Amino acid sequence: MQKLSLPEYTFRTKMEKGKQHIFDSLRKKFVVLTPEEWVRQNFIQYLIKEKKYPETLMVVEKQIIVNNKQQRFDLLIYLRSGQPHLIAEFKAPNVKITQETFDQVVRYNMALRVERVVVSNGLQHFACEIDYVKNSFKYLKEIPVFSERCKVDGQGFS
Numbered sequence: 001m002q003k004l005s006l007p008e009y010t011f012r013t014k015m016e017k018g019k020q021h022i023f024d025s026l027r028k029k030f031v032v033l034t035p036e037e038w039v040r041q042n043f044i045q046y047l048i049k050e051k052k053y054p055e056t057l058m059v060v061e062k063q064i065i066v067n068n069k070q071q072r073f074d075l076l077i078y079l080r081s082g083q084p085h086l087i088a089e090f091k092a093p094n095v096k097i098t099q100e101t102f103d104q105v106v107r108y109n110m111a112l113r114v115e116r117v118v119v120s121n122g123l124q125h126f127a128c129e130i131d132y133v134k135n136s137f138k139y140l141k142e143i144p145v146f147s148e149r150c151k152v153d154g155q156g157f158s
Contacts, residue, residue, distance in 0.1 A: 002093050004122035009045040025058045035092035039122035040074055043090060049129045053077055053146040057085075073108045086143075088118040097124050117145065 008060055014025035014030060021030040031037060041061070047053040056079045063070050075088040089105040091097065102120050109117060109130070117137075118127045127140040 001033070002035065002122070004039065004042050006042045006046050006122065007048070007050065010040060011033045022101070024060065026055065026058050035094065036090055039093065039120060042122060043088065043118075043120055043125075044118065045076065047077070047143070048147075049142055051145050053086075054080075073105075073112075076112065076114070084112040084114045084120060086116040087090060087112060087114045088120065089120040090130075091119075093122045095121050097121055097126060116140075116143070 010028075012066045013033065014021050016030070020033040022033040022037060023029070024031050024041065026044065036134045043060065044060075045056075048055050057080065059075060059076045059078070061072055062076065063072050071085055074090045076084055076088075077086040077088075080153060088110055089101060089108075091101060096102075097119055102117075105117055105119055113132065114130070116127060116129050118125065120126070126144050129140055130137045
């Protein structure tokens with residue numbers, strides 16, 4: 001798989017029926033290793049190992065209802081209180097991050113109302129924090145280390 005602009009992690013993989021699979025520690029099973037899955041698995045490890053997000057608060061590829069339509073998000077992270085905190089959308093490295101990509105994750109967020117939104121193709125990463133009181137958002141230079149505080153201290157994500 002393609003080298004990403006994330007630290008390198010070790011994964012369990014296997015071949016099954018002629019397809020490469022990777023073990024997803026959140027879903028506790030092997031899944032087909034597509035380029036998008038490669039980005040998802042690496043980014044999840046980045047959040048766990050570098051940013052200290054608890055694995056137990058993460059949910060992968062779950063369905064939600066948005067405007068009476070079933071949608072499926074890539075990653076959602078909750079606070080220990082059970083409140084949705086961060087939603088992430090992943091694309092394959094060859095897929096350019098566009099306004100349409102952001103629109104997709106914002107649609108999901110209409111039902112969830114998270115504080116942080118992340119979009120990544122493994123090579124480029126974008127994160128923003130949403131302020132519902134001011135009805136605004138700001139891009140972050142980096143994803144802050146996990147904290148129950150939920151607020152950023154001016155840090156950002158590049």
